[in-house]
Amino acid sequence: MNDPSPAHPPETVIPIADPASGLRGVIVLHSTRLGPAAGGCRFWRYDSDAAMMADAVRLAEGMAYKNALAELPLGGGKSVIAMPAGPFNRDALMRAFGRAVEALGGDYLTAEDVGTSVADMTIVRGETRHVAGLDAAEGKPGGDPSPWTARGVFLAMQLAARRLGSDLAGLTVAVQGLGHVGAHLCRDLHEAGAKLVVADVDADRAEAAAREFGARIVQPGDIVAAEADIFAPCALGGVLDSRSVPLLRAKLVCGAANNVLAAPDDGDLLARRGVLYAPDYVVNAGGIINVAAEHLGWTAAEAARRVEDTPRRLAAVLDLADANALPPHRAADRLARQRIARAGRERKRA
Numbered sequence: 214m215n216d217p218s219p220a221h222p223p224e225t226v227i228p229i230a231d232p233a234s235g236l237r238g239v240i241v242l243h244s245t246r247l248g249p250a251a252g253g254c255r256f257w258r259y260d261s262d263a264a265m266m267a268d269a270v271r272l273a274e275g276m277a278y279k280n281a282l283a284e285l286p287l288g289g290g291k292s293v294i295a296m297p298a299g300p301f302n303r304d305a306l307m308r309a310f311g312r313a314v315e316a317l318g319g320d321y322l323t324a325e326d327v328g329t330s331v332a333d334m335t336i337v338r339g340e341t342r343h344v345a346g347l348d349a350a351e352g353k354p355g356g357d358p359s360p361w362t363a364r365g366v367f368l369a370m371q372l373a374a375r376r377l378g379s380d381l382a383g384l385t386v387a388v389q390g391l392g393h394v395g396a397h398l399c400r401d402l403h404e405a406g407a408k409l410v411v412a413d414v415d416a417d418r419a420e421a422a423a424r425e426f427g428a429r430i431v432q433p434g435d436i437v438a439a440e441a442d443i444f445a446p447c448a449l450g451g452v453l454d455s456r457s458v459p460l461l462r463a464k465l466v467c468g469a470a471n472n473v474l475a476a477p478d479d480g481d482l483l484a485r486r487g488v489l490y491a492p493d494y495v496v497n498a499g500g501i502i503n504v505a506a507e508h509l510g511w512t513a514a515e516a517a518r519r520v521e522d523t524p525r526r527l528a529a530v531l532d533l534a535d536a537n538a539l540p541p542h543r544a545a546d547r548l549a550r551q552r553i554a555r556a557g558r559e560r561k562r563a
């Protein structure tokens with residue numbers, strides 16, 4: 214988990230409930246200063262309401278920072294729905310959620326997240342137009358965001374490697390997780406001449422990467438410590454903590470997973486060990502750019518241009534980090550907060 218106490222409290226917290234369908238959850242608008250608070254809907258089992266609330270608040274803050282640094286005209290938010298204990302009608306529950314989103318009049322823009330799907334968002338669309346992540350129409354953005362996310366991560370990795378004085382060709386990248394994003398990333402890296410070490414709890418996926426890209430397979434428990442120049446976490450969050458950071462052999466961490474650092478202190482530890490960390494939400498914004506494009510009516514070409522711009526945005530964070538002797542994750546947070554605060558001031562003046 215990231216720091217559970219957000220440095221900045223959310224603008225609005227809206228509990229949502231519909232006893233008829235079993236809907237129980239919360240919508241958190243961390244910030245609407247830059248635009249509607251955009252962020253997906255998580256459908257998850259929580260031990261307590263407090264745990265559900267803490268998760269939503271933390272995720273909403275992360276979305277606000279990600280959207281601000283992606284230079285999107287969007288604030289940040291998140292919704293969380295608690296998995297009902299007993300049987301429930303998914304259609305009715307998603308419809309009730311859609312009505313809750315609609316009631317906010319466009320202040321919140323939802324999409325899929327862990328536990329929700331394109332099919333769920335299509336149901337939500339029946340109640341509100343403030344939803345993205347639907348099937349892509351011909352030539353339009355939308356649909357599976359993973360190729361976009363992978364492309365942004367690849368370009369960011371290229372930039373970060375150059376900062377360390379090397380091209381990706383000939384470097385070894387340890388990729389953890391070969392799902393939607395990891396598999397696309399492996400293809401790009403292979404084409405760029407990088408060598409791959411891979412791990413996935415699904416052995417078939419690892420074997421496919423070995424076949425297609427000549428990747429060396431290691432056990433999931435060994436990927437962090439694998440002999441590699443770059444570590445690309447593309448599975449779960451919280452993978453770098455005080456126990457795993459000392460095992461890392463790579464000099465650069467750049468991957469798609471959200472909340473790579475178990476806690477901000479772990480990013481400080483990386484910096485002290487001389488490992489360059491490309492902050493997760495700076496490099497993995499390709500997916501939200503695709504979602505934004507779908508909602509804002511941008512063309513696929515405009516969305517692609519913004520994804521291709523990921524290295525420039527990462528460079529701004531790394532420059533700020535260098536100029537202020539800050540670890541990159543703290544520089545990213547600072548830059549995001551500055552952008553959000555500036556938008557608030559500009560709005561007041563207008």
Ligand code: NAI
Binds near residue numbers: 358393418433
């Ligand atoms: P996915 O579910 O398609 O792939 C995850 C892969 O990791 C699966 O193949 C799974 O078997 C593997 N895995 C799970 N635990 C593992 C472990 N302990 N060791 C090795 N492999 C393990 O997910 P997807 O869409 O590829 O996303 C990957 C990460 O990137 C997630 O953390 C996600 O939140 C994040 N992300 C994804 C975006 C997208 O566009 N799909 C956008 C931004 C972030």
